[in-house]
Structures are given as C-alpha cells and as structure tokens.
Amino acid sequence: MLYPKIPLAQSIIQICLAKGVTQIVISPGSRNAPLTIGFANNPKFSCYSIADERCAGFFALGIAQQTGKPVALVCTSGSALLNYYPAVAEAFYSQIPLIVISADRPLEKIDIGDGQTIRQMNVFVNHSLYNANLTEGESDENDYKINEAINKAYQQKGPTHINAPFEEPLYQTVKSMTVDPKISAFAKVFKNISIDDIIACTNIWNSTKKKMILIGSNEPFEIDPDTVEILANDPSIVVMTEATSNVHHPSFLSAIDTIITPFKEKDFKAFQPEILITFGGMIVSKRIKAFLRKYKAEHHWHIDPLRAYNTFGYLAHHFEANPNDFFHQILPFTKPVSSDYFQKAQTIKTARALKHKQYLTTIPFSDLKAFELILPSLPKDALLQVSNSAAIRYSQLFDIDASIAVFCNRGTSGIDGSTSTAIGAAVANKMPTVLITGDIGFLYDSNALWNQYIPKNFKIILINNGGGGIFRILPGHEENKVFNTFFETSHCLTAEHLAKMYGFEYLTASTEATLNIGLKKLYKQNDKPVLLEVFTPTKDNDKILNGYFKSLV
Numbered sequence: 001m002l003y004p005k006i007p008l009a010q011s012i013i014q015i016c017l018a019k020g021v022t023q024i025v026i027s028p029g030s031r032n033a034p035l036t037i038g039f040a041n042n043p044k045f046s047c048y049s050i051a052d053e054r055c056a057g058f059f060a061l062g063i064a065q066q067t068g069k070p071v072a073l074v075c076t077s078g079s080a081l082l083n084y085y086p087a088v089a090e091a092f093y094s095q096i097p098l099i100v101i102s103a104d105r106p107l108e109k110i111d112i113g114d115g116q117t118i119r120q121m122n123v124f125v126n127h128s129l130y131n132a133n134l135t136e137g138e139s140d141e142n143d144y145k146i147n148e149a150i151n152k153a154y155q156q157k158g159p160t161h162i163n164a165p166f167e168e169p170l171y172q173t174v175k176s177m178t179v180d181p182k183i184s185a186f187a188k189v190f191k192n193i194s195i196d197d198i199i200a201c202t203n204i205w206n207s208t209k210k211k212m213i214l215i216g217s218n219e220p221f222e223i224d225p226d227t228v229e230i231l232a233n234d235p236s237i238v239v240m241t242e243a244t245s246n247v248h249h250p251s252f253l254s255a256i257d258t259i260i261t262p263f264k265e266k267d268f269k270a271f272q273p274e275i276l277i278t279f280g281g282m283i284v285s286k287r288i289k290a291f292l293r294k295y296k297a298e299h300h301w302h303i304d305p306l307r308a309y310n311t312f313g314y315l316a317h318h319f320e321a322n323p324n325d326f327f328h329q330i331l332p333f334t335k336p337v338s339s340d341y342f343q344k345a346q347t348i349k350t351a352r353a354l355k356h357k358q359y360l361t362t363i364p365f366s367d368l369k370a371f372e373l374i375l376p377s378l379p380k381d382a383l384l385q386v387s388n389s390a391a392i393r394y395s396q397l398f399d400i401d402a403s404i405a406v407f408c409n410r411g412t413s414g415i416d417g418s419t420s421t422a423i424g425a426a427v428a429n430k431m432p433t434v435l436i437t438g439d440i441g442f443l444y445d446s447n448a449l450w451n452q453y454i455p456k457n458f459k460i461i462l463i464n465n466g467g468g469g470i471f472r473i474l475p476g477h478e479e480n481k482v483f484n485t486f487f488e489t490s491h492c493l494t495a496e497h498l499a500k501m502y503g504f505e506y507l508t509a510s511t512e513a514t515l516n517i518g519l520k521k522l523y524k525q526n527d528k529p530v531l532l533e534v535f536t537p538t539k540d541n542d543k544i545l546n547g548y549f550k551s552l553v
Contacts (some may be wrong), residue, residue: 002173003173004174005173005178006166006172007178008165009037009038009164010178011138011146012035012038012146013039014177014179014181016072016150017044017045019147019150019151021072022044022045022046023045023063023428024046024047024048025060025072026050026074027049027051027053027076028049028051030170031077031166032102032103034166034171035074035164036074037171048427051451052083052447053083055450056420057084057087057098057417058424059420059421059423059424060087061087061096061098061417061421062385062421062423062426062428064098065425065428068097069097070097070099070150070154071098073100076116077102077105077116077120078117081102081118085123086412088128089411090409090417092129092158093127093412094410094411095281095306095307096411097154097158098158098159099159100128100161100162102162102163102164103166104121105117106166106167107165121163123161123163127159130148131161132160132161132163134146134162134164136167138179140182144184145162146181147183148184151184151186155187157306192321192325193326197317201301201330202333202334206337208236208274208298209236209337209341210236211234211274211275212239212240213231213239213279214277214278215239215279216242216278217244217245217407218279222247222322223327224324227323227331228248229249232252235336236339238342239251239253241253242254242285243284243392243408244280244392244407246405255399256287256396257287257393258356258552260288260291268295271295274298274299276299276300277302279302279304279323281411282411283311284396292312297312300312300316300317301318302315303321303323304318304320355552356552358551365510365512367541367544368394368397368541368544368545370536371395373512375399375400376398376401378400378404380403381431382404382405382433383425383434384405384407384433384434385407385418385421385425385433385434385435385436386435387408387437387441387442388408388410388415388418389415390463391438392408407421407425415438415440415444416441417445419441419445419448419449420445422435423448423453423454423458426454427454427455430455436463437462438462438463439463439467439491442460443495449502456526456527457529458530459522460529460530460531461522461534462495462533462534464494464534464536465535465537466490466491467489467491494533495531495533499533505528505531506531508532508533508534509533509534519532
C-alpha cells in the first residue's frame with residue numbers, strides 16, 4: 001500500500017482512521033495530493049471524487065445526515081475551500097458532523113503573490129465548532145488539534161476545520177508509515193435532568209390545562225412509540241408536527257398552516273398555550289412562529305442535548321437532554337389534568353380536513369394539485385428529500401406516510417445544495433430515494449448530477465413553474481419587469497438535456513392524467529435514475545394557493 005511521504009498528511013490520515021472517519025469526499029486538486037494519495041490508496045476508507053466543491057460539501061452533508069457520523073471533505077488550496085461554506089453553514093445550524101480538511105500553502109507563501117493562495121486559517125470561524133490550524137511537519141500540537149477537530153464534530157454535531165500546509169514535492173510516496181501520531185480518547189459526556197428541575201417542571205405541568213408540543217426537524221423513529229401514545233392521549237396536550245419532524249400519530253396536527261391560517265383574534269387566544277415545549281431543529285412554518293411570538297406561552301421549554309434557540313423570544317428553560325430521556329424522566333411524575341384543549345384542537349382539525357378535501361376537488365392542474373398527487377404516490381419505506389422554498393411549504397399541507405423518512409436542509413433554508421444532499425443521502429442510506437424540488441433550486445445545483453455515484457433507484461420529481469414561484473406567494477408580488485427578472489427569475493428552461501447528459505431517464509407531465517402516468521413510470525424504473533419534470537402554470541399557482549387558505553374559513 002502507498003502512503004504520502006509528508007508526515008503531516010500521514011498524521012491526519014491515521015488519526016481519521018483510528019477515530020472512525022472513513023467516509024471521505026475529495027475534490028481533485030494538486031495541493032491536497034498527499035491527502036488524496038493516502039485516503040484513496042487505503043481500502044479502509046470509502047472515497048468519493050466530486051469535482052465541484054459546493055456540490056461536494058452538500059454531498060458529504062447528505063452522507064453525514066444519514067449516518068450520523070462525521071464525513072471528511074478534502075480540497076486543494078485557494079478558492080476551492082470557500083465553495084464549501086454553504087454546506088458548512090448548513091451543517092452548523094442543522095447539527096450535522098462534517099470535517100473540512102483543506103490543503104494550504106506554507107505560512108510564508110500567504111499574501112506574497114503566490115498562486116492559488118488565500119487566507120485559509122479560521123475561514124469558517126463564524127460557523128464551525130473548532131478550527132485546527134496546523135503547522136508543517138510532525139508535532140504533538142498538530143496531533144492534539146487534529147484529534148480535537150474530530151472529537152468536536154462527533155460530540156457537538158457540527159462542522160470543524162483542519163487546515164494543513166504542505167510544501168512541494170507533493171506526490172512522493174512511501175511503502176510504510178513513518179509517523180506514529182497520538183490518538184486521544186473521546187470524552188464521555190453524561191447529562192441527566194436534575195431532581196430540582198424534574199420537580200419544578202412537573203409542578204408546572206400538573207397545574208396547566210393547555211400544553212403545546214411543537215416538533216421541528218427530527219430523526220426518524222427517534223421518539224419511543226410509548227411516549228407518542230402518552231402525549232397523544234393527554235387531554236391537556238396538543239402536539240403540532242412538521243413534515244421534517246418524522247413523528248406521527250393520527251391525532252397530531254401535522255398541517256400547521258392549514259390549522260392556524262384562518263384563525264381570528266379569539267381563535268388565537270383560545271389556542272394560546274400555557275406551556276410551550278419544543279424539540280427538534282428549525283421550524284418551517286412562518287405562521288406558527290408569528291403566532292407564538294405574539295401570543296406568548298407562560299413557559300417555553302426547549303429539549304436538546306446541545307443547543308437551544310430562543311425562537312419565540314421567551315425561552316424559560318433549556319433541558320440539556322434528548323427528548324426521549326426528558327419524557328422518560330418527566331412523564332412518570334405527571335398527573336392527568338381536566339382539559340378540553342386537545343378536544344377543541346381535534347374539532348378544528350376535522351373541520352379543516354373537510355374544507356381541504358372539498359377545495360382540492362375544485363382546482364385545475366397546478367403546484368397544489370401536483371403535490372396532492374405526488375405525496376400519496378411515494379413508495380412506503382422510502383427516503384424523501386425535499387428542496388427549500390415552495391417545495392417544502394407545499395409538502396407541509398399534506399399527510400406523508402409514516403414509513404417515509406423526510407429530510408430538508410432547514411439549517412439555513414437555502415436552495416443551493418438540495419440535489420447534492422439528496423444524492424449523498426441516497427448513497428449512504430441505500431434506500432429508494434425521491435427528491436422533490438423546484439426548478440430554480442434544481443438549476444442552481446445542477447452540477448450535483450456530475451458524479452458517478454448516483455444510485456439506479458434515485459428519482460427526482462422536478463416542479464417547473466417557470467421561475468421562483470415562492471415570490472408570488474410572499475408579500476410584494478407585483479407583475480412587472482423588475483419582479484419577473486430579479487425576484488421570480490422567469491425562464492423557459494427545462495431539464496431535458498441535463499437529464500440525458502447525465503444518464504437519467506427523462507419523463508414529463510403537465511396535466512393530472514399525465515402526472516399519474518408519469519408517477520407510475522417513475523417508480524417502476526429502477527435500472528437507471530429517473531427525472532420526472534412536472535410543468536405547472538406560472539401565473540395561476542399563487543392564486544390557487546391563496547384560494548386554498550381562504551377556503552378553510
């Protein structure tokens with residue numbers, strides 16, 4: 001087996017292997033040759049070559065999203081590193097472990113006019129958990145920093161950065177390792193809720209009749225079924241979930257915007273909780289955030305072992321525990337409370353479901369109609385990746401089968417890497433994977449298809465409404481040249497040639513009948529990846545969606 005001759009590269013590779021960082025995404029370059037040689041020649045590492053660094057970052061994020069383990073990103077010096085930043089920011093806010101390993105010029109070559117050289121040290125400092133700025137050669141301090149970068153990514157669930165300077169020659173190899181780096185053990189962290197917190201929490205819990213539990217993005221099957229049943233059968237609890245929460249029960253309120261959009265002042269006050277309990281990641285619904293910021297709960301508790309964002313402006317307590325541990329410790333001390341909070345919410349849910357169904361029978365083919373047909377068609381036990389902007393918001397209006405795991409890059413809510421993330425997730429999970437995306441997000445990340453790892457059962461459903469349709473829904477829409485050019489980014493492009501160039505089977509639909517046919521063909525084809533492009537009317541979608549919310553009254 002071949003190893004890089006440069007000692008620093010040997011140290012990085014050995015410490016990664018010792019700590020189980022074996023998924024390596026490499027963007028080709030010259031300065032990172034010592035790392036590439038070491039990783040790619042060792043069969044204990046699974047290496048992927050992704051030329052576009054921005055796509056590589058999100059591809060790695062998709063793998064880490066599914067495995068829960070750090071994935072290493074390796075790039076050359078210069079601007080290549082900066083292209084990782086969108087994925088690094090997403091990983092930071094979504095708490096996904098990534099380790100960026102950047103090759104650099106030696107320190108004396110920085111800012112003297114040397115080629116492909118920028119100030120790489122601490123470049124991610126605002127969105128990383130740890131920055132290891134290494135020096136040339138072998139040293140205990142380098143070993144310590146490499147260990148720390150990997151440990152932080154594992155334990156604090158986020159991105160770290162290792163910046164490694166290499167001097168030429170870069171391609172020399174040896175047949176055996178010449179360094180023996182120090183490997184530090186992971187520090188074991190145990191967090192229990194204190195007895196005082198349990199007593200204080202349950203005293204408040206047992207005296208309140210209106211408890212709301214709001215669940216953001218969450219790993220599938222993370223909450224015990226017994227806990228779900230207890231929460232679902234408490235008359236004083238209303239549980240509200242989002243598509244990305246991956247928590248299901250027939251009594252939970254899963255279409256949040258459908259529930260609260262028609263509310264008047266008296267309805268908001270009646271629905272206002274006394275206790276708000278949140279867990280999981282970012283919340284998609286703007287309406288629920290606006291509601292809970294205006295109609296404040298007396299107590300807001302957030303449950304997360306690492307972080308607590310004060311999303312609503314009145315966070316009272318952060319329970320540093322995972323949700324299962326919290327409920328296992330708290331629920332045995334709770335008592336039934338007489339309340340009609342749950343029942344009133346169920347009455348609203350039933351009324352909304354009837355209006356929802358009635359309205360959908362009246363509308364022409366559109367974005368809303370497309371999602372009505374697409375979401376129930378998804379195969380059971382599939383992995384669903386949804387792009388940001390309109391796609392995730394439409395998905396929130398419909399039930400999704402409980403066997404389907406749903407993911408979306410909601411850390412920064414950007415459109416820049418949805419396709420790349422979905423492909424990385426499909427590679428890691430090996431489950432049948434469907435990406436639902438909009439045209440702007442797809443075109444923006446079209447280099448995601450430029451890799452050789454796309455599984456044969458990977459499927460893309462592309463909703464093409466001729467531009468950024470989300471801006472027609474948001475306040476400020478006005479039909480003029482400025483809006484069409486600079487907000488909606490109107491276009492007449494299709495994905496046909498991209499699909500064919502990258503070896504996808506290409507299907508189209510533009511009516512309810514052709515979409516139903518296209519969906520059947522989509523799921524039947526598993527010998528090559530498939531892209532189904534669904535064309536919807538640009539100028540009708542916002543009217544139909546606004547009509548939907550008005551119909552719920």
